[in-house]
Amino acid sequence: PVPLWIDCDVGHDDALAIMLAAYNPHIKLLGISTVSGNTSVKNCTKNAIQVLKAAGIEGVKVYEGAAKPLVKKVFHASEYHGPNGLIGAKYLPKADYAKYFDGSCSAVNAMYNAITSSPVPISIAAIGPLTNIALLLGMYPDVVAKIKTLLIMGGSIGMGNITPAAEFNIFCDPEAAHAVLNSTLNHVVMVPLDTTGTVLASKSIVRRIKDTLPDPHFAELITGLFWHYSSEYSDISGVKDGAPVHDPAALAYIFMSELFTGKHIRVDVECNAGLCNGRTLCDFYNCTGQAPNCWVATSLDIDTFWNHMIDSLTAAAKN
Numbered sequence: 001p002v003p004l005w006i007d008c009d010v011g012h013d014d015a016l017a018i019m020l021a022a023y024n025p026h027i028k029l030l031g032i033s034t035v036s037g038n039t040s041v042k043n044c045t046k047n048a049i050q051v052l053k054a055a056g057i058e059g060v061k062v063y064e065g066a067a068k069p070l071v072k073k074v075f076h077a078s079e080y081h082g083p084n085g086l087i088g089a090k091y092l093p094k095a096d097y098a099k100y101f102d103g104s105c106s107a108v109n110a111m112y113n114a115i116t117s118s119p120v121p122i123s124i125a126a127i128g129p130l131t132n133i134a135l136l137l138g139m140y141p142d143v144v145a146k147i148k149t150l151l152i153m154g155g156s157i158g159m160g161n162i163t164p165a166a167e168f169n170i171f172c173d174p175e176a177a178h179a180v181l182n183s184t185l186n187h188v189v190m191v192p193l194d195t196t197g198t199v200l201a202s203k204s205i206v207r208r209i210k211d212t213l214p215d216p217h218f219a220e221l222i223t224g225l226f227w228h229y230s231s232e233y234s235d236i237s238g239v240k241d242g243a244p245v246h247d248p249a250a251l252a253y254i255f256m257s258e259l260f261t262g263k264h265i266r267v268d269v270e271c272n273a274g275l276c277n278g279r280t281l282c283d284f285y286n287c288t289g290q291a292p293n294c295w296v297a298t299s300l301d302i303d304t305f306w307n308h309m310i311d312s313l314t315a316a317a318k319n
């Protein structure tokens, strides 16, 4: 299995990404770090702990990361994920900090320890703002040689979702995204909004999940997550057939990369203030003449994704 670290800002789709990874046979989940994004970093940490417990995930610790972006002011996505990041999630257990939280070191140092103690290069799935990853690369530049893939859910080729120009994760901390994209990492993969936005938790998918999961209590927790998020999403966006599950769709690259299409191109980030702050510029035609720094995914096999997602949720329900 691929050793994987997840850096996240636990809202609804991050929670699903954690379950997808923890129960995928091709992944060994090493740890989870949290970052300010969908909600405060404290809420993200609590949410991660509750998700691990609800899904019966053992042996994975949560480390708390950056409470604010490198330069910008803190910004949250409360209109999508509610004030606590997981609004509408029923039956979440009490957060068991003693079992799941490790406060003995920072998120950056925990990632560094995981990377340097692994016998093989590890992958990182960054499914929130890139603050922790930028800090890691800034403090420990030598880690680049031991990171196999940095998978980013973020950015967009076309439209944004938090401003007309920008996707939420990159908008929250454009300076961090700029540092990461201009680092010497060997393999950076970005799965942008345009691609994750094609993976919708439609009514029929949610019904299939409900019918498949063996534990009705757990099924209600999961479908509650999907339904609430979907109704918030459709109120805001007008998309009626379910919300996009951005983070698990992106994370699937780690174990089914061959089912994604995309291109190795130059990607930059607008850090200047103004209408385009946080926009990703994906240079598909190499207009800039600059060397590629990122593989940008333009599609994935949606049916195979859902099969894996449902397999992981079923394994979680049985645990």
Ligand code: BDR
Pocket: 011, 012, 013, 014, 038, 077, 080, 127, 128, 153, 161, 167, 168, 169, 193, 246, 247
């Ligand atoms: C991203 O923003 C967050 O709200 C989601 O969790 C996802 O990581 C989508 O733009």
Ligand code: CA
Pocket: 008, 009, 010, 011, 013, 014, 038, 127, 128, 247
């Ligand atoms: Ca996220």
